[in-house]
Amino acid sequence: MSDRPLTPREFDAWLRGYQTAWEKRDAQAAAELFSTDAAYYWTPFDAPQRGRPEIAAAWDKAVSGQRDVHFNYEILALNGAVGVAHWHTKLTTVPANTPFELDGVLVATFTDTRHCREFREWWHTPSVSQ
Numbered sequence: 194m195s196d197r198p199l200t201p202r203e204f205d206a207w208l209r210g211y212q213t214a215w216e217k218r219d220a221q222a223a224a225e226l227f228s229t230d231a232a233y234y235w236t237p238f239d240a241p242q243r244g245r246p247e248i249a250a251a252w253d254k255a256v257s258g259q260r261d262v263h264f265n266y267e268i269l270a271l272n273g274a275v276g277v278a279h280w281h282t283k284l285t286t287v288p289a290n291t292p293f294e295l296d297g298v299l300v301a302t303f304t305d306t307r308h309c310r311e312f313r314e315w316w317h318t319p320s321v322s323q
Contacts, residue, residue, distance in 0.1 A: 196305065197274075203307050204268055204276040212264045215282070220252035228308040237315060259293075261285045274303045294319055 207226060214223035224245040227233065232241040233248050242251045256262075262284040270277040282295045297316030301309045 199271050199274050199276055199303050199307070201268060201271060203303075204271060204278070204301075207276075207301070207303070207307060207309065208266050208268070208278055208280075212266065214252075215256070215264045216262045218256035218259060218262065220249045220256060223252045224249035226309055227312070228304050228306075228310045231309055232311050234311075234313040237313070258287050259284045260287050269298070276301050276303070 210226050211223065213219075214226065227245055227248055229245055230243075231245070231248060232243055233251070234241045235251070242248045262282060264280065264282045266278045266280040268276065268278050277298065277300050280297050280299060284293050284295075285291065286293050295316050295318055297314050299312065299314040301313075302311040304310050
């Protein structure tokens with residue numbers, strides 16, 4: 194964990210990097226946002242992806258089924274080295290060519306170098322009427 198507080202500018206820069214990586218479907222760029230010992234929790238119930246290689250592999254698998262990704266976010270809070278943001282993504286799934294939406298919240302803890310050391314997210318998709 195960092196000894197100095199995360200600034201809004203630093204968190205925004207990190208989130209822009211996350212946005213760019215997702216929209217370009219660049220798993221390696223995404224992994225570089227994280228510390229070498231990072232823990233990335235996709236959901237609260239799954240074991241985390243640990244370290245850049247696992248994060249890159251998980252991202253590669255996820256984004257290989259996506260195209261036309263549009264990600265936006267809003268910073269909700271900062272507390273020491275921790276940032277909280279609300280995010281929303283629209284994309285098209287491949288090969289089904291189906292529009293898909295995700296809405297979520299993330300909590301990220303940063304190192305002094307502003308790499309994310311722990312990442313937790315909670316997300317949902319719209320309900321499908323039956």
